[in-house]
Amino acid sequence: MGLNVPEDLARELALANRILYDHQIVDGLGHASVRHPDDPQLFLLSANRAPALVRPQDIVCYRLDGSALDPEAPRPYLERFIHSEIYRARPDVQAVVHSHSMSVIPFACAGQALRPLFHMAGFLGEGSAHFEIRDAGGDTDMLVSSPYLGQALARSLGQHSCVLMRGHGSTVVGTGLRQAIYRAIYAEANAKLQLSTQALGEPQYLSTREAQLSSDMNDGQIPRSWDLWVQRLGALDF
Amino acid sequence: MGLNVPEDLARELALANRILYDHQIVDGLGHASVRHPDDPQLFLLSANRAPALVRPQDIVCYRLDGSALDPEAPRPYLERFIHSEIYRARPDVQAVVHSHSMSVIPFACAGQALRPLFHMAGFLGEGSAHFEIRDAGGDTDMLVSSPYLGQALARSLGQHSCVLMRGHGSTVVGTGLRQAIYRAIYAEANAKLQLSTQALGEPQYLSTREAQLSSDMNDGQIPRSWDLWVQRLGALDF
């Protein structure tokens, strides 16, 4: 294991990466992280690898400035500042997922919010936040590749659980790793439903209270889905 | 086997759960049940597990008040009242499937009925019923988690074979387990067709008589599909 990387959590984070890929939330790109359980100023994230290939030994411990604890850590993701700055700005957040899932991006690019259409997406509450990187950085390569851009993203996220990133993808946060994975999967599902429902007629979204109650209830049901998601992965190479 | 659970039927119900998952009608959530063949006041339903993982030994016998016959039965689904109250209200119903399949939900959320576009969906008759949980329970967590809400759902279902549940999913019923599975699969297929057809122009639905005749005819063809569905599952872990 890498320096200051708890073995169990490294395994859980590797599983989380594989699950995101298995559900087509990420392809060769995208990443999931978790705050260090012993030190809120640290977080765990894979080195630069496709999520489908992440193994426990690829997990690296980073500081909130985006630097690896281990000076000999392998090449990092360019966008680790998405994670570091959200952990800095949101003490309640324990896990972050950044992805380019295909039904969410159209909302980011049409400037429309995701809103919860069914109970599984109650965590979307009153809607997703929106991040326009051009407001913060002018013309860029669209990556959140500096503390400065990460801070701008964290400001756009605010107290939401999901922020859409124009021309890029989205980021969801959770109070635990499994919850963040669940949210990435169901943000995509809800986006697919929104696309279809808007084509049919006027969507009836969950009320704010329905969304809150659903979200609280769903948190108790995540283990049932998690067991299935792990089983779907089949035999692992770690 | 659990208390008062016929072994053959437990196996059939486990297969039914796996088939629903294999056809993407359910993911980690959703459930299928069947009325007890020897006592109409009882029904069989899995304990709280993802449908893809249900084995014969997970099947539990419940009373129509939602309580398990076996006082030591494992944790039940919160929504078993969907099943219990439909069995109470509809003596003709022998099986119930509750799901969140992705093409059906948009109709539930746009307040539009499913109507039969092709013979395979003749069971939809003059259209699906609609359930607005807010009318019965105000702001809720969207789950049908009490006898009271189950009764409201059963009233909305009325004599239909399918009820759409706003902000949630749908429930179909049948006069046998295989028929209910068939209906869950083809309600989703019909919803997908309706979405596409409405985008093209004015859909020509089956007439009421065509729907009835198709539905009667299809009931004789279900074994052909069932054989395929079981074969698709491959080797089973039970």
Add this chain to the structure above:
Amino acid sequence: MGLNVPEDLARELALANRILYDHQIVDGLGHASVRHPDDPQLFLLSANRAPALVRPQDIVCYRLDGSALDPEAPRPYLERFIHSEIYRARPDVQAVVHSHSMSVIPFACAGQALRPLFHMAGFLGEGSAHFEIRDAGGDTDMLVSSPYLGQALARSLGQHSCVLMRGHGSTVVGTGLRQAIYRAIYAEANAKLQLSTQALGEPQYLSTREAQLSSDMNDGQIPRSWDLWVQRLGALDF
């Protein structure tokens, strides 16, 4: 092998059924047939089984009145008259595929013709034909389950290569079995393209001459695809 069923052709027809299933052109329903090479008054079609499960030994030889040559043949498809009456009306036709593929049905139900959007679908020529079973039989169970309805379907087909069947599905014909399979696969692909293109703007279809030239050219390329389709099936149980 069944009575008067050439072994090689039975194997080819079983492969054809499996290929249609593998490409999601058929599910538990649908069927492919081929005219008997030695007697144009006969044709070969599987007995009543899901296409994915058809083996060479399931192939039965039928007369053009829909009766099996072998008095002890297993239960036939109800809709064998689709095949028999097209073979009777169209001496040029050597193979027929009937299916319910999901992108084609919306055109049948919106009363719009398929028209060739790309060279692979040149066989669609000036467009698909349309069959309204109600014109021939009033309210029915939507199945072409008699010589009378088969004749009506064959009349609607006319000299086209594809007829859409309202509330049901479609039927394509070819001058050989592989060509008919090819056409069933690319009718579905073209339908998918038409749905998307019509959402974007005004589709530019192939001209009649482009369609004819493409169709002639493609016929020489079918072996390349057929080799792939067989390979995709993997190990066979026959």
Add this chain to the structure above:
Amino acid sequence: MGLNVPEDLARELALANRILYDHQIVDGLGHASVRHPDDPQLFLLSANRAPALVRPQDIVCYRLDGSALDPEAPRPYLERFIHSEIYRARPDVQAVVHSHSMSVIPFACAGQALRPLFHMAGFLGEGSAHFEIRDAGGDTDMLVSSPYLGQALARSLGQHSCVLMRGHGSTVVGTGLRQAIYRAIYAEANAKLQLSTQALGEPQYLSTREAQLSSDMNDGQIPRSWDLWVQRLGALDF
């Protein structure tokens, strides 16, 4: 290996073909080529086989007039002139992919350009080019099957990285084989996003500068995806 075919590059090109198929960019048709590393007047392309079945020993070395170096080379693709004439017209191009991917064709047939909606498609720059074969050849079988038509296509491509071909498909070019494969995969992804975004509202495309910066940045990330794509193929038969 074929005459003047470097063994390593033949293997890489066979992998590239398999990757395109695995990502559903090609089916039984479509092809990828690479310019010969030692002689810019030559290029490597498979003989006439489905991309999913291409092995290193199927790779043939062609001259820019479309003739095979080896007089005993197996049957070539009819459309090798797509490749030869682009290599002639564009000295910067080192690899070419021609495909019929299903989300791109609607844009070709509605006469709309692909434009970059997210950073992964920055290579689309200010939009795709458009090729109308009828302008060059009148009514044809839609194939670019002669040097003359290949030259017309190359003229339409101009300095773009992607040209849509009405009634047919598309062609992308790159400065290396892996980059061209990447572009074929993400042109399809971007097309899918454009279809959905246009249904939602007014798409916000990348600015020209954002597209350029994204494209340059992505080129450094291709190895991460390539590793995954090769791993997805599993065991190879070569």
